Every structure is written in C-alpha cells, then in structure tokens.
Amino acid sequence: MQLVVGRIGRAHGIKGEVTVEVRTDEPELRLGPGAVLATDPAATGPLTIAAGRVHSGRLMLRFEGVSDRTGAEALRNTLLIADVDPEELPEGEDEYYDHQLMDLDVVLADGTEVGRITEISHLASQDLFIVEREDGTEVMIPFVEEIVTEIDLEKQRAVIDPPPGLIDDQAEIASSREADDSREADEDSREDGDA
Template identity: 85%
Template sequence: MQLVVARIGRAHGIKGEVTVEVRTDEPELRLAPGAVLATDPAAAGPLTVASGRVHSGRLLLRFDGVQDRTAAEALRNILLIADVDPDELPEGEDEYYDHQLVDLDVVTVDGVEVGRITEISHLPYQDLFVVERPDGTEVLVPFVERIVTEIDLDEQRAVIDPPPGLIDDRAEIASSRASREEA
C-alpha cells in the first residue's frame, strides 16, 4: 500500500535542504535517512533521504543528488509517498496509522451520524480528523481521548463525544440566532 507521508515545501538555505509538511504519524520511521520515497508527480523521483533535522519546529530534509537551493526549489509541492505494509500495526495499544483511520464513519455517542474521516491533519500540538459531513462540508475533530471516545476498526467507525459547538449544524445555529433576534 502506498501512502502520502509528506509534501515538500520551500527550499531552506543554499545546500539543498527543503522544508517538509509531514503527513505521517511516524516521520522518524518514514522520513529517516536512507528512506526511498516515490513522488507525485512520478517524474521527480524516487528520492532518497540523505539527512533530516528539525529547525524552528519544522522538519528539514536533504535528498541524495540535491546539492543546492535551485535543485531544492524545483522539488516544491511534490508529494512524498512511502510503501507501507497494510497489515503493519503501531506498537502502542491505542495508537493507529493514518490509513487505519481514513474512511472510518464518525458517529456521536448518541449514534448520530457526523460523517466520514477523509484525512488526518498532524499539527504541532495535536492531530485532527478532517471529517466530511453528508452535506459535503467539513468539520475538524481534535483526536484527543476526551472527544474521540472509541475507535472500532472492526466496525469501521470512530465514536465522538463533541463539546457544544464543535459539530453543530449551520442550520441549527442560524435557527438559534433567528429565534434570539425575534425575542
């Protein structure tokens, strides 16, 4: 199975380093020196990670054969793709790989359908589920134990207990505002 693990950003410095937008929960494994990554578009790769480091909270990578800023800048916006065994599981009991969570149905603890997870967004302080609602809109759900109460891979669903306002329908909000304005 192939998974997008990062998107290359702008060049950093003059020695061929690039910033990377991480899209994997295990960058130390998937983006480690020596990792060979396919690319999208395919004409740019494959790329082999020569080195990596964190600078000011951002991951910087350098690839074999990319020696200067011009070559690094030519890689901007290219997606990095890793081969992942679909049966591979993380070490921790309550840990999941992104590919296990994407496409799960999301329901509230009361059984109300919220939507389907389309993406996992890895931010510096927490991860977010990007959930597409049945009407096509998206809602961001923090992937924290207090809100995501259960992940059931066998049933292909995530159960959430959202705080007020997290998933409230826009129609409900508009109706509530109209009621207050009439009063």
C-alpha cells in the first residue's frame, strides 16, 4: 500500500536542499536517509533521501542526484510516497494511518448516523475528517480528542460528540432567533418609552 508522507516545498540554499511539508507521524522512519520514495508526478521519482535535518522547525531533505538549487526547484510540489505494509499499525496507541480511517461510519454516541469518512485533510493546526452525509452534503469534523471520542476499527466506526452547530445549524438558528427576540424587546421598550 502506498501512503503520501510528504510534499516538497521550496529549495533551500544552493546545494539541492528542499523544505518538506511532513504528512506522516513517523518522519524519522519514512523520511530518513536511505529511504527510497515514489513520487507524484511519477516521472520525478523515485527519489532516494541522501540527508535530512531540521532547520527552524522545518524538515530539510537532500536527494541523491540533486545537487543544486535548479534541481531542487524542479521538485517543488512533488508528493513523496512510501510503500507501507497494509497490516502495519502506527506505534502510538491512539494513532492511525489514513487508510485505516477512510470509509469509517461516523456516528453520535447514541448511535445516530452522521455519514462516512471520504477524505482526511491534514492542516497545520489539526486534521479534519471530511464526512459525506446520506444526502450527499459534506461536513468537516476536527480530528481532536474532545470531538472524536472513539475510533473502533473492528466495528468500522468513529464516534463523535460534536459541539452545537458543527454537524447541524442549531447554533446558527438559536443565535439568529435570540437576535430577533432582543431586537423585538428593544423595539417594545422604545415604544413603551415613547408613550
């Protein structure tokens, strides 16, 4: 099975080094020196990591055969893809690979169905489940402990406890109703004051 583990960013310096947006929880395993990675677009690779280091909080990599800034710039926006055994599990207890989470049913604690995970979006601050509902609409669920309370791979489901307004528009309706009520109360008090 192939997993995207990074995306090549800008060239850094003049010796072929590039910045890498890490998309794996195990960069030391997947993006270490000697690792051979497939690429998207495929014509760019495979790429073998010659060296790596962290600079100002960013991962920098140098690939075999890329020794100058021009070669490094040509790799920009290339996705780095690692071959992973589908039976392999992450080391951490509450960690999952994307392929384990895809197509899980998303339900509330009481069993109410919300939808199915169709995509996982990796943002800088957190990961998001893109959940397709039965009616074809999508809802984004932050993959944080406070909201996603349980992942049950055996039952193929993710249990969520969403705050008001995350998967429905109750919060919006309540706030607009309150605004209407307070406007009416203001108008009533002005009318009483005018009398």
